[in-house]
Amino acid sequence: MAVFERAFQKRELHDPGIVRMVFSNTYLAPLWALVRLYLGYQWLIAGSHKVWGDTRWIALPGPDGLALKGFWERAVAVPAKGHPAISYDWYRSFLTFMLDNGWYHWFAWVIALGEVAVGIMLIVGVFTGFAALAGATMNFNFMLAGSASINPVLFIIAILVMFSWKVSGWVGLDRWLLPALGTPWEPGSALHGLRTKRGPEGRGGVTSSYTPPA
Amino acid sequence: MERLTALALGIIAWVAVGVLAVLIVFNLGDKNQVLMFLPIAAAVVAAWGIGEVVTERVFNAPDEGV
Numbered sequence: 001m002a003v004f005e006r007a008f009q010k011r012e013l014h015d016p017g018i019v020r021m022v023f024s025n026t027y028l029a030p031l032w033a034l035v036r037l038y039l040g041y042q043w044l045i046a047g048s049h050k051v052w053g054d055t056r057w058i059a060l061p062g063p064d065g066l067a068l069k070g071f072w073e074r075a076v077a078v079p080a081k082g083h084p085a086i087s088y089d090w091y092r093s094f095l096t097f098m099l100d101n102g103w104y105h106w107f108a109w110v111i112a113l114g115e116v117a118v119g120i121m122l123i124v125g126v127f128t129g130f131a132a133l134a135g136a137t138m139n140f141n142f143m144l145a146g147s148a149s150i151n152p153v154l155f156i157i158a159i160l161v162m163f164s165w166k167v168s169g170w171v172g173l174d175r176w177l178l179p180a181l182g183t184p185w186e187p188g189s190a191l192h193g194l195r196t197k198r199g200p201e202g203r204g205g206v207t208s209s210y211t212p213p214a
Numbered sequence: 215m216e217r218l219t220a221l222a223l224g225i226i227a228w229v230a231v232g233v234l235a236v237l238i239v240f241n242l243g244d245k246n247q248v249l250m251f252l253p254i255a256a257a258v259v260a261a262w263g264i265g266e267v268v269t270e271r272v273f274n275a276p277d278e279g280v
Binding site: 034037040041044045048053119120123124125126171176 | 229251254265
């Protein structure tokens with residue numbers, strides 16, 4: 001047991017300076033804003049095609065989600081020759097279950113509005129980390145369904161934006177929201193209702209001069 | 215009151231960025247992504263400027279700085 005105690009004793013491993021410089025320092029916030037804007041813009045365009053125009057997925061004269069149904073049907077098909085679009089059987093079973101239960105009717109709304117929401121959140125810089133996580137989740141599912149397109153690139157960018165969640169929204173609403181709302185492990189000033197002065201390590205690393213309105 | 219106004223102005227500026235982005239993308243399509251990206255980026259810079267000049271100035275008064 002001693003070997004386990006020694007190997008897994010409580011100790012925090014710190015990131016090297018270059019990692020903190022890239023992912024946690026406001027010096028590079030303009031760069032992350034540009035990255036975030038590109039990502040949000042791509043999501044907004046993708047979402048706009050699904051909620052607006054002749055080829056939209058939702059709010060159609062007939063039943064919604066038929067485009068998504070077609071996508072799922074192509075994805076779960078196993079060709080006689082060659083490789084199927086989906087590599088994992090559990091994911092094919094998952095999509096087949098949703099197909100059989102007609103979930104595409106409402107799931108089309110989730111995807112379409114989700115893409116638009118992620119795009120807006122990333123452009124505005126509000127809850128950037130969560131928006132990037134939601135985007136990465138959609139990218140991940142599209143890739144599991146066999147659709148590559150620009151998903152691998154957007155997925156990598158989303159992961160980087162998630163790593164830099166503290167500063168990627170610095171040029172955005174997160175600059176005010178994160179200090180005001182705080183983090184799950186340290187409530188912000190809006191929840192405390194207190195005017196506090198914070199040091200450079202305050203609020204999970206998010207530093208700000210924000211204080212709530214008097 | 216000044217603080218509330220400054221905070222509201224900062225939030226409204228960023229909400230306007232979101233509205234502008236939606237209007238541009240939804241109405242102009244994506245035929246020229248570079249041309250459409252520019253006004254959105256310009257709006258972001260403007261909103262950031264409002265935050266720096268108005269909101270941050272009010273909230274970061276000399277007697278309560280970090």
